[in-house]
Amino acid sequence: MSTESAAAEETGAPAHEPGAEDGAAQAAAEGADVPGARDGADETSAPERSAQDPADATDATSTDGRPAAQGEAEAASEPEHPAQDTAGGASPDEQAAEDEADGASTDGQAAAQGGADGTSTDEQAAAQGGADGASTDGQATEDEADGTSTDEQAAAQGGADVVSTDEQTTTGDAGAAGEQVSEAEAELAAQRELRERIERRKAEKEGPVASGTKLSGKAADLLAAVRAVESGEKPASRVFDAAEPASRRPAPEQARRPQPPAPVRTPAEPAAETVGTVRAVLAEGGAPGALAEPAAAALGDGADTLLREDPWRLLRVPGVRPEQADGFARALLGDACGPDDERRSRAVAVWLLEQAAVAGHTALDATTLESALGRYAVSDPDAAVQSAISEGDLLVFQDALDSQAPGAAAPAPVAPASGAESEGDEQDEEEQPVRVLVGLERCALAEESLADGLARVVNSLVKEESQERSELLSAADAAKGSTAELIRAVAGHSLVLHTGGEAARAEPAALVAAAASAGLRVCAAAHTAYGRRVFARSLAAASPQEAPEAADTAPAVVTVHGLLSGAEGPGRDSEGALALDLLVVLDAPQLDVETAAMLVESLPDGARLLLSGDPGVLWSAGAGRVFADVLAARGCPVVVSRTPDEGPIGELVSGIGIGELNQVAAPGKEVVIVPVRDAGEAVHRTVQLVADSVPRAFQLPADATQVITVGHGGAAGTRALNAALKERLNPGPGRFGGFDPGDRVAYATAGSGRTRLGRVVRADAEGLHLECEGDPVVVPKDRVEQSVRHGWALTAQQAAGQRWPAAVAVLPGDAAQGLTRAWVYTAFSRGERHLSVVHGVEQALPRAVAEVPAKPRTTRLQTLLRAQLPSADQPRT
Secondary structure (H helix, E strand, O other): OEOHHHHHHHHOOOOOOOOOOOOOOOOOOOOOOOOOOHHHOOOOOOOOOOOOOOOOOOOOOOOOOOOHHHHHHHHHOOOOOHHHHHHOOOOOHHHHHHHHOOOOOOHHHHHOOOOOOOOOHHHHHHHHHOOEOOOOOOOOOHHHHHOOOOHHHHHHOOOOOOEOOHHHHHHHHHHHHHOOOOHHHHHHHHHHHHHHHHHHHHHHHHOOOOOOOOOOHHHHHHHHHHHHHHHOOOOHHHOOOOOOOOOOOOOOOOOOOOOOOOOOOOOOOOOHHHHHHHHHHHHHOOOOHHHHHHHHHHHOOOHHHHHHHOHHHHHHOOOOOHHHHHHHHHHHHHHHOOOOOHHHHHHHHHHHHHHHHHOOOOOEEHHHHHHHHHOOOOOOHHHHHHHHHHOOOOEEEEEEOOOOOOOOOOOOOOOOOOOOHHHHHHHOOOOOOEEEEEEOHHHHHHHHHHHHHHHHHHHHOOOOOOHHHHHHHHHHHHOOHHHHHHHHHHHHOOEEEEEOOOHHHHHHHHHHHHHHHOOOOEEEEEOOHHHHHHHHHHHHHHOOOOOOOOOOOOOEEEEHHHHHHOOOOOOEOOOOOEOOOEEEEOOHHHOOHHHHHHHHHOOOOOOEEEEEEOOOOOOOOOOOOHHHHHHHHOOOOEEEOOOOOOHHHHHHHHHHHOOOOOOOOOOOOOEEEEEOOOHHHHHHHHHHHHHHHHHHHHOOOHHHEEEEEOOOOOOOOHHHHHHHHHHHHOOOOOOEOOEOOOOEEEEEOOOOOOEEEEEEEEEEOOEEEEEEOOEEEEEOHHHHHHHEEEOOEEEHHHHOOOOEEEEEEEEOHHHHHHOOHHHHHHHHOOEEEEEEEEEOOOOHHHHHHHHOOOOOOOOOHHHHHHHHOOOOOOOOO
16 A cells, blocks of 8 residues: 555655644533434534534533533534524525535435335326425525435425325326426325325224235135135136136236336425514524524425424424424513423424434434433423324334344343242243334334335245246356356346345346346436446446347446436326336435335235345445345345455455455555545545646546545535535536536435535526536526535535445544445445545544444334344355
8 A cells, every 4th residue: 555655756746844723623512412313424524513503413512511501602613514594594505515425315304204015906006197296495404414404394394385185186197298398306106106005005904804815826716716606706726727817927018118206296385475474583592583484395385383382393394403493482482481381391302313314213212312412402302202292293112122233232031939839930021122213204104114025025936936046047057156146046036135235236236237138127226327227338338249139138237316206217007106126226325214005015926026235335324224224134045256346445444344454455545545634634635645646657547536534524525525626626606506617516316315416507597507418507596605515625424325436535633433344345446546644633533433433323123124024034146
């Protein structure tokens, strides 16, 4: 591994004379955090998670320990964080821009709160015909900058206006043909439909089920035959005279272009009158008028009345923190306001769960939530939780602990009471320990729907021998190594997991080619457009050259969001299911629980599902850890690739994956370590590498190098690095929201939760014109500050799922607390030809690789899967 001096000698880079500290030391975080919630911002450095930043979604400082005036004064002292200024009148736009640009799950995701079992064809058609989604463009918290958002919180807590009309139901399909529908709008419609299907399923579970109404296929035929004999319509001897169908599945519909869902109206702005009345209430409470529109959108009609009755409803507006809501409530209620107010306790409990979801948790242990409530001056945390549960704001779960799981404590035996011999026998059996979890409804529905959907996938595959299966087995016999194992596993099972690095993508490519040759309808979905392009190249290399597939049988290669929205892929059948037989999901660790539930619930009965990805990378930006939980449940075959990533970078990353940070030989300067002493020097060296050293040594343009750092704040976070890189690579006045033509940007698409990388083309009265992955995008003026930020430097969470010819990983001294093995693995594996490490954390780097695998997340999926999948311990192939 080369050093900085070697690199300087090779490239002729001038030595740097470090100056004074560049503001790297910031105040430490006040108070205690929600356990694990601080970890949810996978890319936020320690200084950014400080008490001075009220946009920090995991800072749990007690309001009784700091006067409101002090908190407001601190909020006014940091203009860089607009969410902090909500008590003092500052605009929230700048902070929301950073948050949404991190791949935040915005606006429409609140509508997709889990999966749906899709049992009613008519109801699906009605939902597809006219779903109107509306959402709010609110402030996002700083921790959401790592890929999540709280716009969905406002929608889930009663904010977003979501309308579906009968007129749209009957005319939606006709309207779809005549209107241009954006991908984000189409996804909102799909998410709305999924939400309605979930609600119908819950209602169906509570009601009686008519005998035989849930049967299909042969079971339904047998039931019909029995009833025919019983009624005398057909003699028993003739019941089974009908010939068996020739095919195991209905013939596919005539090939057609994918059709987007029914048009969705853009979210309507709150009525001017409503905004005016809300602004008046906010003014009475001393809150900034900038919150009027998001509050009106979040609370709907009568928002002013709701705020007067319960001022803590202001917490439903994204970016507002409890101390700010407390100040607003004191101004409105006067002496009637207190920390023990039931309305406050309930609102804070919900807010804490929302911040936990931002951090990746789908639920929290009840004692953890109560402890966090205590730090927010809630005197009776248990009563607060019970109140929120009784109001339907939160759900409570009792999940059995697996006593055989590693690290699980053995339950203590229960001794019989003295003189109670008759009861002793009943107490001989030890009570199984349980954990009590509390979570948001949307996360609970998503996990339960995903578990149900995976169980359906496992149980619905036809077991009879078929021509397709025979051809897959023949292809497996012709293949070698783990490729053969993968094809054979998919031939015999409907749910298969595949793990491996970048080079291992060739194995699912070979599977897709073999399945398409066998006549299966196949679709491969990647997390990003980059992943789609790379897999398409791998598929072209794996496909037979002498006999290209026909257009109707060629496998589709799409993005996950494009598939769900209907903008890409094979489209859906008459029942609303995806028209495919095999779905291959690449970059599976990037699936959050809500997206995964939507995918699985969209699969038709009898379809196969392959989840493929690298388990060493960071988990999803949204809530959950789907791929890790399905792996841990061991309810299906797991094929571990034996195809290694080559070269010095591959060798380095492979060692990191097993907790070892090894020196590697890099004769071609594939890996270079650049030691720095402070954050200012880290910024200087990074700019030097991107603008000069790497382009000269590898004959690459500056745009071919991506900078990756731990967080957005701090003296060497993305904000500081992007400012320095813009000044060097594309200086300009930034007349349009700080942007100039040629700027590299990260654009958070509204409603999809994705970050798209692109470049500014121009700006005019229409808005900011971008070119994102080959597609022209126009961002309206009022959305620029909220959804676009510079993209020369990204967080590792934003960079997941993509690679560049060269990568520069920046590790300033204040980033030590944000490092984990998963972060290092992800950041160091983003470079294809070269990796430079700007190293200022000393021993914190090897310590993180060896001792901190990943930041923990509390989820329920593994427990749910163990209860539903047929086997809890399948052998690995």
